[in-house]
Amino acid sequence: MLRWRIATALILAPVVLGALLLGRWTVLALVLVVVALAAYELSQALNPLPFTAALGAGIFPVALTVPFGAGGVLGGVVLVLPWTLLCLAGRPEARTLRALLALMLMALWVGAPMAMAALIVRAEDGVILILIAVVGPWVSDSGAYFAGRLFGRHAMFPSLSPKKTIEGGLGGLVLTMGAVGVVGYYALGLSPLQAVLAGALVSVFSQSGDLFESLLKRMMEIKDLGNTLPGHGGMLDRIDSLLFTAPAVYYIFLLV
Template identity: 65%
Template sequence: MAGLLPRGVSPRDRLVRCPLPAPRRGLEDHHRVLRRRFGTAAVLAPIVVGAIVLGGPYVVALVLLVTARASYELARALTLPYPAAFGAGALPVLLAVPFGTTGILAGVMLGLPWALFWLAGYPEARTLRAMLALMLMATWVGAPLAHVYLIGDQTNDLDGVYLVLIAVAGPWVSDSGAYFAGLLFGRHPLFPSLSPKKTIEGAIGGIVLTTAVVAPLANLLLDLPLWTSALAGVVISIVSQAGDLFESILKRLLGLKDLGRALPGHGGILDRIDSLLFTAPAVYYLYTLFLT
């Protein structure tokens, strides 16, 4: 019997000295992450939903607060003066209020000269990374977030509220479906060079759950045909996952794990809204171009 034990381990002390299996530690890590995520969501969800229901200036204020924090994270990551980053991101949002989609384009065009004006006073910030940050703030953050306001403003009151809620909640549903499907069934990497933990099974799970949630809601609340509502769910999940992968590419290029630590369990604000930055424009144009 003793010959079957590892060298140096006697029958008497085998229960003490043999290591315990590791899977339980992995489960505990997952549980800890989930607790943090749900805790953060419990705090933020009432604020976000309240602003969406109240609409108008409350949505603008919420979007500008998100833009301000995103500007801080990107300015810190890419060594850029904060006012330059915030201006490049905020102008598309502010000009979208009176001028709609034309204002978004104008804000992107005007945000870059504004940012360059600030860079003139910071010679050490005149780098390729700084220029990349300015372009990202205008086109990746400011312009997409402006569509969150437009979704509610360009439609009737109730439809606008429902659409914004779908645009904001859709990425969370997709992320949850992908997370649990990947945890339970994940075997085949999706893009291992970009995000090693993402799997094909997880991506499919995200699409399935998003479609299962969005299709009946859009059919019931927006009176859309069921097949159209299901298609919207598929599109929302696909662009949501594309937004997540885009940020993964950016963080890999910068050598960063997260762009911030503002939200426990999620990382920074950009780590939380990366999918929304792709989903909001998709929902807006899907509705205005094809569903009205």
């Protein structure tokens, strides 16, 4: 499993870096691809949720950031309401509370955070910030994995993720504080305290995103939301932390 995770990461990393080097429109295209894969996985996991309905719910917040910036995120989420009516009106088999809530989830959990990821790239130092949002969870996961393997004794949330330990979580927190702290201090000009606190928040939100998806999978009684990425499950299993860290980075670095 670890071998497949590393191999997939080695493939994904150049794709992300290449998109960043090519500019904001390439990043936007990559974001739309990720949203489309996430919509497909969610529609399969929550059948008979129509794929087109899930796709629109995820894309609207991203698409509206192009002409309207940050205001487009909220506008896109609100637009999902009439879109839901349009998509489900002619599909009696899909008119369920589960499908309705899934579309709201797609907009709020996937669409809005990915829209913020697209916005981050457009900001000053945007490449560094999006790398913090993307790589920060990888650092946190690595620290948590190895600290958990070496020192893990106490389960963090056994009913959600039995393998996660408090010691592992602290290991991820410390490693991310160090990594993001160095980048924040030297590349972004933050004070040492600001840089370390930013790293701590990235790790906390990263681990929260992972636990949130674990909660969803427990509720749906499934192991993975997809199988498109060997060793990682599906796209949603890979970006679960990013969906929490992208908004965190947006507000921590751009607004504060």
